[in-house]
Amino acid sequence: MTRSQQRVLGLAVSVAVVAVLMVWFGWIFPTNYNATDTRLVAQAFYIGIAAMGLNILTGYNGQVSIGHGAFFGVGAYTTALLMDHEYTFLGVTYGHVSFLGTLLPSAIVCFVVGALVGFPALRVKGLYLALVTLGLAVIFPDLATRFVKGTGGTSLVALKPYEVAPPTWFADHFPSLSAQDQWAYTMCFFFAIVGVLGVWMIARSRFGRSLIAVRDHEAAASSVGIDLARTKVLAFALSAMYAGIAGSLSVLVVFNASADKIEVFQNSIEFLVALVIGGTATVIGPIIGGFAVVYIDKWATDRFASKPVVSPAIFGITLIVLMYVLPDGAVGGARRLFAWARRTLRMRRPSTAAPATPVSP
Amino acid sequence: MALFFTQLLTGIQNGAVYASLAIALVLIFRTTGILNFAQGEMALFSTYILWKFTDAGLAVWLAIIVTMAISFVGGALIERVVIRPVERSSPLVIVIVTIGLFLALNSLAQFFFGSGQRALPSFWPHHIWRPGGVLISSDTLALVAVLAVECLLLYLLLQRTKLGLAFRGVSGNAESSRLLGVPVGRILMVGWGLAAAVGALAGAMAIPSKGLVPSSMQQILVFAFAAAAIGGFDSVVGAVVGGMIVGVADALTIEYVNALHGIDLIVPFGLILLVLLFRPAGLFGTTRVERV
Numbered sequence: 001m002t003r004s005q006q007r008v009l010g011l012a013v014s015v016a017v018v019a020v021l022m023v024w025f026g027w028i029f030p031t032n033y034n035a036t037d038t039r040l041v042a043q044a045f046y047i048g049i050a051a052m053g054l055n056i057l058t059g060y061n062g063q064v065s066i067g068h069g070a071f072f073g074v075g076a077y078t079t080a081l082l083m084d085h086e087y088t089f090l091g092v093t094y095g096h097v098s099f100l101g102t103l104l105p106s107a108i109v110c111f112v113v114g115a116l117v118g119f120p121a122l123r124v125k126g127l128y129l130a131l132v133t134l135g136l137a138v139i140f141p142d143l144a145t146r147f148v149k150g151t152g153g154t155s156l157v158a159l160k161p162y163e164v165a166p167p168t169w170f171a172d173h174f175p176s177l178s179a180q181d182q183w184a185y186t187m188c189f190f191f192a193i194v195g196v197l198g199v200w201m202i203a204r205s206r207f208g209r210s211l212i213a214v215r216d217h218e219a220a221a222s223s224v225g226i227d228l229a230r231t232k233v234l235a236f237a238l239s240a241m242y243a244g245i246a247g248s249l250s251v252l253v254v255f256n257a258s259a260d261k262i263e264v265f266q267n268s269i270e271f272l273v274a275l276v277i278g279g280t281a282t283v284i285g286p287i288i289g290g291f292a293v294v295y296i297d298k299w300a301t302d303r304f305a306s307k308p309v310v311s312p313a314i315f316g317i318t319l320i321v322l323m324y325v326l327p328d329g330a331v332g333g334a335r336r337l338f339a340w341a342r343r344t345l346r347m348r349r350p351s352t353a354a355p356a357t358p359v360s361p
Numbered sequence: 362m363a364l365f366f367t368q369l370l371t372g373i374q375n376g377a378v379y380a381s382l383a384i385a386l387v388l389i390f391r392t393t394g395i396l397n398f399a400q401g402e403m404a405l406f407s408t409y410i411l412w413k414f415t416d417a418g419l420a421v422w423l424a425i426i427v428t429m430a431i432s433f434v435g436g437a438l439i440e441r442v443v444i445r446p447v448e449r450s451s452p453l454v455i456v457i458v459t460i461g462l463f464l465a466l467n468s469l470a471q472f473f474f475g476s477g478q479r480a481l482p483s484f485w486p487h488h489i490w491r492p493g494g495v496l497i498s499s500d501t502l503a504l505v506a507v508l509a510v511e512c513l514l515l516y517l518l519l520q521r522t523k524l525g526l527a528f529r530g531v532s533g534n535a536e537s538s539r540l541l542g543v544p545v546g547r548i549l550m551v552g553w554g555l556a557a558a559v560g561a562l563a564g565a566m567a568i569p570s571k572g573l574v575p576s577s578m579q580q581i582l583v584f585a586f587a588a589a590a591i592g593g594f595d596s597v598v599g600a601v602v603g604g605m606i607v608g609v610a611d612a613l614t615i616e617y618v619n620a621l622h623g624i625d626l627i628v629p630f631g632l633i634l635l636v637l638l639f640r641p642a643g644l645f646g647t648t649r650v651e652r653v
Contacts, residue, residue: 064453124637127396130456131590132637135630138583142624262576269460276457309471316464320443323458327450 025189035181039253040294042181045188046249048290049195050267051274053242056199058272059280060208061235062215063121067133068243069268070140071110073259075244077148078106080157080257083164098167099187099252106248107241114240118233137268144259158256184252191249192287195242200283202238211235212281243271277322279329288330292322363494368616369609370501375584376608377504381511381563382578382585383592383600385556390594391532392552393444395455399462401582403439403557405575406466407432408564409474412481412573421484425565429558436557437550444553445546471575483569504566508601511562515555515597528552532595584611587629591636593646602644607632 030038050072057063079102086095117136124132141155150157166183177186202208210231213221222228251257270293278289300314326333382404389397397403407428414424439462447458485503489496519525530538531548539545567581588607592599607629614621614628621627642648 058453064456066456120634120638123641124634125641126452127594128590128633128637128641128643130396131586132630132633134583134586135626135633139624139626139630142626146623272453273457273460276453280453307472309468309476311468313465313468313472316461316466316468319461319464320458323450323454323461324446327447327454 026186030182030185030189031176035179038181038185040298041291042185042188042249042253044290044294045185045192045287046246046253046290047270047274047293048278048287049188049192049249050243050246050271051278051286051289052195052199053239053246054271054275055280055282055286056202056211056242057235057239058275059282059285060203060211060215061232063232063235064126064130065133065239066130066268066272067117067136067140068239068271069264069266070136071114071240071243072247072250072267072271073140073144073257073264074113074240075106075110075247076251076257077144077157077247077259078102078109078244079248079251080159081148082106083251084157084159096163099164099248100167103245103248106244110244110247111237111241113244115233115237117240118236121236122229122232134268137265138261141259141261141264148259150257155259156256157258159251164252164255184249187252188249191245195245196283196287198242199286203283207231207234273319277319277326277329279331282329282331285329285331292330364616365613366495368612370495370497372609372612373605374498374501374504374608375612376588376605377501377508378563378567378581378604379584379588379608380508380601380604381566382560382581383588383604384511384515384597385560385563386585386589387592387594387597387600388552388556388559390589392528392549393440393448395444395459396586396594397556398456398459398582399439399466400556400560400585401578402463402466402470403432403436404560404564404581405578406470407435407557407561408481408568408573408577409470409479411561411565412479413474415482416479421482425484425562428565429561432557432561433554435554436560437554439557440550440553441546445549467575476575479573481565481568481573484565500570507562507566511559512597512601515559518555519597524548524551583626584608584629587633589643590633591643593640593643595647596643596645599643599645 025041029041050068053071054065054068057065079099082095082097082102082105083099084096086093088094117133121129121132145155148155148157161180164184165180166178170183170186171178174186177183202211210221210226213224213226214228214231218228221231247257274289274293275286276289277292278287279285296318297311297315300311300318301308304310304314328336382400385400385404386397389395389400410431411424411428414427415421419427443458443462444455447454483500485499488499491497517525519528527538527543527548528551530541530543531545531552535545538548563581563585564578568577571577584607585604588603589600590603591606592601592603610628610632611625614625618625636644640646
């Protein structure tokens with residue numbers, strides 16, 4: 001095979017794989033599996049979306065955040081409050097919005113909040129930044145508890161079944177996807193694809209290249225004309241927007257927005273874990289990581305159902321072991337596997353053009 | 362004014378605990394360059410062991426010494442078994458490993474010791490003096506005294522012994538120390554062991570007044586992070602000063618700033634931002650110069 005033939009074959013294989021995945025996850029899976037499974041996978045998708053956001057910031061731009069649970073929460077609250085409450089502002093009454101109608105406000109709010117957090121982050125680097133963002137995750141539940149008035153005076157905003165039901169146009173067009181869990185799943189799936197495409201385009205854009213340049217060497221990046229402040233703040237804002245949309249989607253799956261301290265912290269950790277397990281600075285890694293987090297968690301819970309206190313220990317130990325085996329994540333591992341396979345295959349081929357002298361490493 | 366001083370003393374009392382755990386963080390950061398998210402849970406585990414000993418009838422001070430010894434060995438083992446394999450990986454991988462450790466230790470503590478509330482006897486008599494309306498608790502005095510002794514011992518260990526010299530050598534430049542024959546691996550284990558022992562002491566200081574539940578150390582860890590960040594991650598003095606600043610600022614905020622009622626956690630993180638704005642490496646931290 002010539003090189004161009006190889007390339008065409010590779011392209012054909014990738015297109016086929018993507019098509020199969022689309023048909024499976026877009027149609028066969030949600031129509032054939034029950035609500036427990038679709039909710040689990042929907043969860044994997046929205047954790048994946050939040051991890052993609054974290055990937056823009058941490059993977060491509062090198063700014064570690066342990067506080068994305070807060071942005072996730074801001075998104076979830078924006079959506080839940082807009083769907084459930086009614087507000088009168090400047091004489092205009094606004095509220096009881098449909099789910100899709102809340103996404104744009106949620107994205108804008110999170111983008112702005114992210115940018116606001118990004119400004120002080122300009123001065124703070126590395127571990128210190130990780131701590132400041134940890135502060136975000138710790139403070140957010142307190143802020144929400146103080147300022148959000150939800151069901152029964154607590155900060156929990158619970159949604160009624162008719163509010164999270166699929167809109168009629170959707171149920172009319174796709175009658176076999178009209179159950180609530182299928183609607184939630186489809187939304188998560190759809191926005192996961194949008195998210196992947198977004199990251200894919202960002203990574204190849206001028207902005208994406210400058211993100212990577214700033215991560216690898218700030219001084220060098222700035223000396224070739226990259227605006228450090230603009231790049232970093234924008235990375236924060238975009239990243240927060242992704243996490244916020246993930247939070248909005250979570251409302252459809254869990255029917256509420258909550259500010260439980262442990263949950264917000266756990267979310268922040270889960271996004272980071274999903275990112276690292278999947279592979280930092282890769283387009284598809286965070287989604288794989290989302291699945292890994294959800295299913296490792298489920299496995300640990302099911303396996304030790306009689307002793308629920310042990311399952312976090314199993315989860316933690318699995319994490320540590322995974323980091324030993326795959327320090328560069330699933331995508332990195334797969335790349336190494338492919339490289340190894342390619343080397344092995346090449347060695348088997350009759351070596352007509354073998355180099356006369358061994359190349360020094 | 363009496364109220365002010367009472368709050369100030371409360372702040373100092375809490376600050377002593379934060380400082381102690383922050384010292385543990387600093388010891389690990391100085392040797393291995395790792396921010397140990399599992400530090401609080403390591404201390405939690407140690408405190409449960411301490412509870413087990415006192416529950417079995419051992420004298421409190423003896424139980425503390427035994428627990429610190431066990432924690433030292435445990436910390437050294439964690440470094441050798443869990444951290445060493447990823448020592449040269451990217452910082453993110455190490456963060457994930459310490460988070461895994463955090464989850465595992467917390468859940469194992471519940472598994473071994475149950476998740477109900479445990480009471481820990483105090484190792485000093487409880488008494489409150491009221492000179493001029495100011496409440497002075499014996500707790501405050503005892504905690505400050507323990508912290509002072511702890512710092513003195515650490516100072517002697519780090520500045521006056523051969524082990525301390527090796528320790529400082531490794532934290533300054535591990536490669537050169539290795540060339541000079543310092544057993545770097547063993548020093549790293551000592552660093553983690555020391556941190557675990559200091560953390561155990563922090564747990565023993567904090568718990569008698571608060572009660573022991575599986576989430577006891579998490580808020581304390583957050584404040585200890587703030588303390589270490591304000592002081593600069595590689596300075597023991599910084600950790601103590603940072604702990605006091607965070608403790609006092611928090612106590613005064615709770616008393617005087619009604620607008621922050623319920624969200625007083627903003628204070629430590631606001632302080633971090635404020636300090637880092639002017640001194641990016643903390644108050645006492647070493648500034649690292651980057652060559653281009």
